[in-house]
Amino acid sequence: MIDTPRITLAQGNGGRLTKELIDTVFLRHFGQPEDHDGLDAAALPLSPDLETVVTTDGFSVEPLEFPGGDIGSLAVHGTVNDLAVCGATPLFLTLGVMIEEGLPLDQLNRIVESLAIAAHRAGVRIVAGDTKVLPIGHGGGLYLTTTGIGQRPPSVRMGMGQIESGDVILVSGPVGDHGISVMLAREAFELSGSVRSDSGSVAPLCLPIADFDGVRFLRDPTRGGLATVAHEIAQGCGLDLILSEADIPVRDAVRSVCEILGYDPYYLACEGRVVAAVAPQIAEQVLTFWQSLPEGAGAARIGIVGDAGKARDRQVGGKVCLITALGGQRVLDPLEDDPLPRIC
Amino acid sequence: MTAPASTERARALLAKIHALPLTREVRVMNVCGGHERSISMAGLRAVLPSQITLIPGPGCPVCVCPEEDIFAAIDLSQRPEITLVTFGDMLRVPANVPKGTPRSLEAARAAGGDVRPVASPAEAVRIARQEPDREVVFFAAGFETTTAPVAAMIAEGVPTNLTLLLSGRLTWPAVTMLLNSEAAGFDALIAPGHVATIMGPEEWDFVARDHALPCAIAGFEAESLLAGLLSVLEQGLEGEARVDNCYGGVVRPEGNPTARRLLGETLNVVDAPWRGIGTIQRSGFALAPAHAGLDALSRHSIDRSQLRKRAGEMPPGCDCARVVLGRIAPDQCRLYGAACTPRSPIGPCMVSDEGACRIWWSSGIRERRGDVVDA
Structure with missing residues (x-):
């Protein structure tokens, strides 16, 4: 060499x-x-x-x-x-x-x-x-x-506190691509995969909708994945999130690697996705807009903010329930440790 | 993106199971943490007919790793010349230690030990090659599927600074022990797909042949698990007992001949202790005499007989042994969710991603069940 x-x-x-x-x-x-004049700091032309x-x-x-x-x-x-x-x-x-x-x-x-x-x-x-x-x-x-x-613009007023019961949860594309891509590149699992990281800017997905009336909250699921963002939202707004497993987009290749190694794709990092909580009246509009962009081609409606009967409690926080593809139900926990490959 | 076709097939299998004329309770045991995880994560228990009880059995290699091996690993890790590498799950397994000594490998690392998690034997070899001045000890706990790559590593030859603390176990002898006990506690068995991939489906013939229990080998998707479940339920209704391979695309007759050959060439099958359970005949892997030089305990002069004195010690109140054997459900342990949680685990079943308690906790079961069963 x-x-x-x-x-x-x-x-x-x-x-x-x-x-x-x-x-x-x-x-x-x-x-x-262009305007370098030997100074140790940059002056920024920001709009007042x-x-x-x-x-x-x-x-x-x-x-x-x-x-x-x-x-x-x-x-x-x-x-x-x-x-x-x-x-x-x-x-x-x-x-x-x-x-x-x-x-x-x-x-x-x-x-x-x-x-x-x-x-x-x-x-x-x-x-x-x-x-x-x-x-x-x-x-x-x-x-x-x-x-x-x-x-x-000062008109942008998003925040977890604006989330209401009945709001719709959207994701801008398949989850877990980045996590699996890095994991396959790092470990000699003898699994060859075609999974590429989703690393990319989400600005085209976010900026046009950020000041829409009814766009309550946007967050990019990075470390800890979709499950962690969902948990943060539930904790932050004090309401339960109910996600539908059958509706959460996961690529077949990511799903297969997860099956083999025992990972849960909902906890794997993304680097080019957005999760949105939006009012039900505009959910379809946001989804259609996302799907019209290359960055959001795989966007989907994945759940709702539930528990209309329950009082909002920011102290206790809400939980994240997953309705499984077979109609069962489980809680999606916050991540405890780093995901590890199974050993049995 | 639509639901995968396998989900549609799983739904169809579920409908078939609901159509079965089940009249009495059927207890179906699985012996693989991966199965239990899939069952819990798919929420299968909630959608099956109420007569079916799914029991997690001895399926977690981390949970059954004997305490004396963990002691030995902690001891080794505190020696300045040693780098101890192991699968990540092993790091947090607590041991019942005297006050003032590290109670897990994680604590041993915090106390200054060079402890590193690895994902594969190849990584252990890589570390030993990259750091020839360190004595690297690979603490390898696992069932047949994890032990086979360890055998391959041994056969290929390892760097002279790498030794093994081998805690490999075989799955089927634990099932034999349960079936030979007074009350096995289950009416049918879902056999582990990964183990059968390596060792061959024939290894499970004894369940049907010697004990007249229905058995099916299943994979890890809900579809494969439901196919296995449907098979054993139908067998039960028809009064039959055979081993049905419901993981046919992956599990071949005779298993993986290369892996079995490597296991046979490098390791011997010996009587071995299981944490909290005791010694199970011919249930462990040990280095074959030709590879005895790779034994970390001999290389680093650790006295086996001293370790043996620790055998069977469990933390006070910990009911992991009965959870592992399927005698009680995780949420029937007195410590579940109270003193023992993933953040501060008392027993190994709450530590490992393969452990039944950890899996149940992760799926949202937070409270102890009312009917706590006393030992």
């Missing part, structure tokens, strides 16, 4: 080598800022008529690259999506990079290029950044942190 150039500690010392790394890897893909929304997220994934994405695209989509589900148009990102000594330079280049492409597609500019190199053994290859800044 030809030894490819690798990241060294010296490239994180803040001197010439660091500048070279930034120029040849990061700025090469992001482009030189809009609300400014900010979010931050750290990213670590093993392996760094997987079918359908990599940590670079993930770091853009994860943060952009957190803005989008709040109804904010993603505008700017900052990027913190922690590289473990020894990471192949080629791989870093691929990931940064992918990050730049994802940012370009999502319409966000990377306005500030930082690079550090950690000694070998002190990091999982590469960690990224992105902070996202977006703006939204």
Whole structure:
């Protein structure tokens, strides 16, 4: 094997080598800022008529690259999506990079290029950044942190508190693709699959509907999957969620891997889906709109907010019931441990 | 995306089961955590006729792993030169230890031990190769399906710094023990699909032949489980007893000959202890003499006879042994949902994803049943 150039500690010392790394890897893909005047911080042209929304997220994934994405695209989509589900148009990102000594330079280049492409597609500019190199053994290859800044019209008023009994729960596409894609890329399960991560921006799904009357709440199900978001909603609004297993979209390939390894697809991470709680009068309209977009082609109505008779109790919170495909019923619990493959 | 065709077929099977002229209670045992999980997660108990009782039996390898093995693993993990790798489920299994010592591998890790979860034997080998200066001990608990890849690993040859704490068990001897006991507690058996895939369906012939009980081998989807259930119920009504293979696409006669050959070449079948249950004849895997050098206890000078003294000790009040044997349902244990929950488990059945208590809890059963059965 030809030894490819690798990241060294010296490239994180803040001197010439660091500048070279930034120029040849990061700025090469992001482009030189037009208005760069040597300052240590970026001034942002934000509109005074809009609300400014900010979010931050750290990213670590093993392996760094997987079918359908990599940590670079993930770091853009994860943060952009957190803005989008709040109804904010993603505008700017900052990027913190922690590289473990020894990471192949080629791989870093691929990931940064992918990050730049994802940012370009999502319409966000990377306005500030930082690079550090950690000694070998002190990091999982590469960690990224992105902070996202977006703006939204003041008319957007979503929140769990607005959810009412009888509201409809929608999901924008099949669940579990990202979780299975990463798992198959990570573990030598000797299962070959065609599952690609759903890593992508959900802004096109969220922004056009965010200020609709009757769109109560949007959330992207990432770690912990659909079940965890459903649980957060039930806890947050104090009402029960009743989901119908037969209506929850899960790809056949994801279902098969789950059958073999004993995973529950509802707990697997997604990186390009949205769960919505909407008023029943507009459920069909939102669903039709989602299904008309490539990002929402597999959208489905998966449940309702129930328990009309029960008083809303935010202290106790609601629970999530799943009506199984055979008509049975069970509770979907919050995730306790990381899902593990079964051993029998 | 519509409901998969298998759901439609499952609904049809359910209708057939409802049409059966069942007049008395039929108790059907499964012996696989995967089966119990599928049953619970599909909510099958609620949609079956009330005469049918589905009983989770000895189907959780983590739950039956003897306490002395967990002690040994904890002990090994506290030695500075050792990296202990094991399947994730084993990390949280509590042991009944003297105060001041780690009560699980998770606690052992917090106390400074190098304990790492792995998903496969290949990962254990990879760690040993990548870190040749560490003594890597692979604590391998599991039934036939998990032990077969361990056998393959041994046959391929392992790095010299890798040894094994093997806690492999065979499923069928536990069923034999139940059937030979005074009251087996079930009228029909759903045999485990994965085990039969490796060992062959013939291994289960004894259920019908020697004990005249209906038996069916089933897979893990609701459809396959319902097909197995329909088969044993029909057999019962017709007064028949045979082993029906309802996982035909996957389970072949003779099982997987390569896996069986590797198991036979590298491991011996021996009498082995089951946690809280005692020794079951010819129910465990042990390293064959040719591979005795891979034994972690010998390599690291741990005295087996000292460990043996721990045998049979269970945490006070823990009824996991009777849960494993299907003598009581999970929610009939005094500790269920009260002192024992997934967050602070007392017994192994509340720890493992294969454990009946954990599965019942995950499916939403939160309260102890009124009719607690005393030991």
